[in-house]
Amino acid sequence: MSGGWSRGLVMGLAAIVWGLGLSAARAQAPTVDDSALVERGAYLARAADCMPCHTSDPAKPYAGGLGLNTPFGTLYSVNITSDQTTGIGGWSFEDFRRALHDGIRKDGAYLYPAMPFDAYAGITEDDLKALWAYVRRIPAVNAPNRANGLAFPFDIRLGMLAWRELFFRPETFAPTAGKSDAWNRGAYLVEALGHCSDCHSPRNVMGAIKGKALFTGAEIDGFYAPDIASAALAKNWNRDQLVQFLKTGSAPGKTTVFGPMAEVVHDSLAYLTDADLAAMATYLLDSPPPSDVPAPQKVSALAPDVYARTARTFIDNCAACHQVQGTGLLGAIPPLARNPAVTAAEPYNVIAVVLQGLKADARFGAMPSFAGRLSDEQVADLANYVRTSWGNTAAPNATPAMVAIWRRTMSVPDYGTQAASAFDCAQVGGAPGAPGPNPKAVAALSAAIAGGNRDVSSLVASYQGASPDAAPAQVVDALMAAYCPVVAAGGGEDYQKYARLRAFTLQAAADVSFRTQPSLPDVPVVWASPAGKSLVAHEPRSLAGPLVCPASAPVPAALRAAAASLLGTPALPVPGDKGGDLARELAAKNPRARLADVANALILTYCGRVAAGAGLEPAQQHAYVEGFGQQVIQTLQVEP
Incomplete structure (x- = not known):
């Protein structure tokens, strides 16, 4: 009764290290005698059948490398020994807990549903600590992890947003009132540690277990995992027979185990106590009929069809910014x-923001209007969805009629309404008496963009090669004129097209601006670049490796000194609203300074403070500087 599409794919502690992003920090050596905890953890690891899936070479137990087949490609189990380089020797308990309970690996990426973190989420805190005590003592084996072989688009982990929103809530197992201790112990072993449903239940096209089909059987590794729902078992099995089968793999007059289940018995179930096996049998013979809806929908006040439909609306429009689970971005x-x-009490706040959008302020970035993209019914459903999800308990009292009234009476931006003007592109040639972009060069660029070239830097270079005397503003106009027809021919609402054209134009302005300042280094952190009267954020090429602060950047020394005095030695990380306040204050004290220099002076200073911070991992350092820099730049973007 062990795990997922492939038994190997979902066993044990695969969640802990999927696609490792390992820390170089060494785990602290234990300072107390916790041998009893380690022994208990070893028992729990047996119950979860961890070792077989993480062992391809019997001489290197737990060192990973076993090929695991899924409908979406091949995954390879990973090294979970205490090795510091290729194993999990640098993990903390919190890293371990977050992987098993939340389905999020150490570097923040989402785990795939093939790993049964939806079952492991039920493991209690005490049992997680015992498992961790055992796992961290697995002897170190230096065995690099193999790259997974998932096919596109399944290799893109961001796609897990939709899966998690629709099918997953990280809830610890809670006993069922009115049931015996043995029944509840069996439920815990079957549903959480043993994750039996992962092999014995069919899945939908998104890889989630089908609601009412729980335990009703599924194909696994070329074998058929039989129906073990209580209605089927109770017809042919009694508790003693089932206990004997779980312990030995054989029940006289019934069956003998074979295929993947034989390994489960040999490596896991045979080591469990008689009391635990009896508890599992008690639960399996009396397991409740499964729910028709996934866990997130069971706690929702919305009808299942409305929930499922609106969850997809949320994923498509909101989750990229507001995050799965509605946590936002600090x-x-x-x-x-x-x-x-x-x-x-009333839903007007949500309705107003969805229809109108929000301007950027010192704390948060701008939000576009969705009035032109979502109907009155969709806005009402979305308002009710966010008011009743992730622990929110507000009344789902928004209605399409309410949205329609607000849409008529509010000042909804033109670019966000369905009555917005058609998306038109300016004609190339310039105003009367004024030179415009080179029409032939613009046509050539437009053809290149339509053919898939979105490399702004190469497009700028191409136009400058065709029109070497073009002023910077004319180069930007030329790229905008070339890109506009491509945007116009694409799909989407008008406001989306305007947003794409504006983003492309800002990138072109940033690139041209960089070319007029040849001394500007290729900075390894977020950087502010002038774009006309505004700013754009120039992102670093990579956030991997240690944080490196630009050593020689063209920012006036006096401005850097002022930024250092203003920032002081803050506690890390500086809150987002504080970054905006600092940006405005430094700009006000230096009215003649370029806003880009103001932003970069603060970024450089803060980078130095973060780099000198004790106990910070590189990923944390990059995140702190990136968040601070974006807040500073966004604040100054809207300054007059």
């Missing part, structure tokens, strides 16, 4: 979970 995007503005 210093950039406000949370929706437990937000008083979201859970107010």
